[in-house]
Amino acid sequence: MFYYAKKKVAIDSRFHKAFTLVELLVVIFIIALLLAVFVPALNSSRKAGKTALCASRMKQISLAMRAYAMNFDDRIIMGREMIFADHASKAVQVWHIALMPYIAKKINEKWLENHAELWLCPEDKDPYPKGFYNCPHDPMTSYAINGFSSETEPAFARPAVSLRLGPGGGYRFNQLKNTGEMMLMAETSYAAQLYDVENPATAGIIKRYDGHHRMTSGFYHRAAMNIIYADGHIQTVKGLPAPADPKYIPSNYLSGQYAFWKTLRLASSVERPEFWGPGY
Secondary structure, eight states: OHHHHHHHHHHHHHHHHSOOHHHHHHHHHHHHHHHHHHHHHHHHHHHHHHHHHHHHHHHHHHHHHHHHHHHTTTBOOOOOOGGGGSSHHHHTTSHHHHTGGGGTOOOSTTTTTTTHHHHSOTTOSSSSOTTGGGOOSOOOOSEEEEOEEGGGSOGGGOOSSOOEESGGGTOBGGGOSSTTTSEEEEEBSSOSEEOOTTOGGGTTTOOOOTTOHHHHBOOTTTSEEEEEETTSOEEEEEOEEOOOOGGGSOTTOOSOSSSOOTTEEOOOTTTOHHHHOTTO
């Protein structure tokens, strides 16, 4: 009798320590609720961190541009097409390669080594898709200078009319007005330069849409982008809604999913001429 009673007590004790099905369901529900609350917040914090990291990289680029200007009579480094970078001997003609000495990096045959540490936005999943316009080089930068100059265009694409647009189109810092409102550099999908191809003053002069702000702007940060202003400050700017238009997606786009924002844009040079700067 004693042995049986002792065994029964032990069985009852184990039974009382176990969870019931209802208790398990309650615990699972609470865990699921906590995940639903904290996972989006964690993702949001990560994205905010990447936005801040991108802004930090752009700040270094801004300082390098100022240092460059000090050595070139206050002239802003000019935007150039990435097609110049298909060979090491031409690489120095591209703005971000020319800036390397101003961030304590040498220009040599390894000019692409570790370039992601400064020249790529951490949210840019497809910078300058390799193969676009049949350019053989690798992705190099997520940023673009606000500027266009007919002088920097390759001979086959050079317009007959001399044209300078934006601060990076051949201007000096001391020639700029409203620098706190003027875009100096923005995030991009693949191009080395930005310009507003649809401004009435330039209609018929620029034939290509690959520099247009609708086509090349990179709204990586939750439909927004980081912008360097001519006075050096950096601001995150939301993209404006725009209707989809197939002319902004070139037929020879060979790779990538993230390079174009068909329904987002920056304010145009007609809406905000002070934002785009001189030349319009």
